[in-house]
Amino acid sequence: MSTQYVQVAVPVPMRQLFTYQVPSTMQLPTIHVGERIAVPFGSRQVIAVVIALSDECDIGSKKIKNIAQRLNDSFHLSKPLVDFLRLCASYYHHPIGDVFQQALPKLLRQVKKLDIQPPMVWHSHTENKVEQVAKLASKAPKQHALFLLIDKHQGISWPELRTLGYSKTQLNALAAKDLIVEKEQQSKPFIWREQALNEENQQCLSTEQAVIVAAINQSNEQFACHLIDGITGSGKTEVYLQAMEKTLASSQQVLVIVPEIGLTPQTLLRFEQRFNVPICLHHSNLNDSERLDTWLNAQQNSAAIVIGTRSAIFSPLHHLGMIIVDEEHDGSLKQQDSFRYHGRDLAILRAKQLNIPVLLGSATPSFESLQNALSGKYQYHQLHKRAGNSKKAKIALIDVAQQQMEHGLSGTLKQQIKHTLARGEQVLVFLNRRGYAPAINCQECHWIADCQRCDKPYTFHQKQQLLICHHCSSQKRVPKQCPSCGSVRIAPIGQGTEQLEQRIGEFFPEASTVRVDRDSTRKKGELSKILQEISDKKHQLLIGTQMLAKGHHFPDVTLVAVLDGDGALFSFDFRASEQMAQLLIQVAGRAGRASKPGKVLVQTNYPDHPLLQEIVHNGYQHFAKQALIERQQALLPPFSFQALIRAEANYPSYPEKFLRALTEQPLNQCEFAGPVPAAMEKKAGKFRYHLIIQSKSRKHLHQAISQLLSMIPEIEWQSKVRWSLDIDPIDLNW
């Protein structure tokens, strides 16, 4: 047998592939691209993925190592997936081993032999149970709803039910009544059957919706990017559901990417209720074996639909026929550390590679997508009407410059809240600042408790009686005395959601108040519990951060109050106004869902500001078109392309010198901006600098990046700094 070599991606943050020799005893069965094998790496063995095979090798025979073992399992990556991951690595100029690592569940990255049990799923058991089920409806409505769901969606898994807000106790109660039964999941390839579609809850499409579904159906089986720009409540989900029917009916798989699953259980529920096909979830609240189950179901073609957050884009779906990206404008689709990819952009890349359609949906499309739609690169579909007869929420401004404020609330706003509560309706108060107070200070000498590592004030968390730095997470006790003058008059300044919750309770003692932010929902299952309580109308006043602006709808909320509408008006980040407009419109979309009209009140010191005027009077689309003209004049994205190199070190001069050395490189049709200190110049004890590389041509930008990366090892300062590269950055705040 001739000598055989493999080039593999090793799960380490290095940019190159590694070559190993395949001993003749291991050459059969034939090795394929995408196979996972164990190789020696340093002093240990790691799992690597075969990227290429060859008969030749330019490493000396003394230096080359043999592969350690073949795993003889079937958990491989397909050739198209390997090609896709290589494309990802080259687009983002990211270490290829790290990219492959993202695509494999943790358990498949271990050399240890896997003991895989088939996942357990739930089925209903209805023979002679009509009476019992009817009784359940009146006695235990939650259990009844759970039973109906399982009855409609046979073979639903525990992670799905948990994500939908059901508990183990409810499941066990139904099992004890012999209404449901747990079975091993049959892992057989998904094939469409007549009864896979539950037509009874299918909605009648409006003309607007029907036109879109027809356009998508027409482009099926080839690449096309559809932007569905539809106001909240206009029925985007129904368009997705009906558009994917044709794909599923041809026994192809559908991948649905959402920003955060925990915040959109209602959307998930609609998928489960509509299609009685195997659906798998992929998100951060799964444990390792649940993640592996999803991966295997996708890879073995037994999942028909995979719904997940951004990293679901790497799911090994072999028969992928359509990708849907919901809330495509959402910043959480972009990963902000190590491999900085954008889930939406990769969805488009993957759809193109597989020659299948991709659907992007949003009520507030990103400027990138909007520009591509307006220029005809994407098919542009608009939904202007809300489904049913519900009306769009009206946005109005409250000028607070001349008003007396009490704990962040103007008199006008308090009146409005009072009236709304008196009508028995719910109010959502939006403040994008968690914690009790953004700082504490000494009332005598005005000393402020700063995090020494970030030069920024600590946030005061009253419940825990702690100072927490929201930038580096370091914690500290509240000092009893001012370290500067010895005074004991230490007090919080400003207001966060924790304090607002307390104060607002004093203004409206009859109303029950609940807070939804990262702190109040940290415990597993807490978020779905709170969301359920809100929909059961146990609370009248909802206080929250941007978490509340995402996806979830609250039909009984008829007033949304935005306490601080000025946050982004004067930002240095050119995207701040886009993000603020999206946030305002998204928050507004939470209100007035049902037949009750909603109202959004925004407190501002600058009611005449053109951005606010534009949003209030002309809406998002008009605002976006205006803002796009400005971007074009300034040659900012999407009219140019950017890459951002961040560098940090213990001394401010190192990152600056490192980045400056890069700017000495002459580039073809690209420009440098910087180096400049980052917006947060100091964080966790490190000094941080930015360098932006910008070009009108994506191709030239990528050539420039390759050029810069190749010169980095020769820069004197490179060993003294930590640097990272961000292609198409969306957050310049870092």
Ligand SMILES: [Zn+2]
């Ligand atoms: Zn003092």
Ligand SMILES: [Zn+2]
């Ligand atoms: Zn800090």
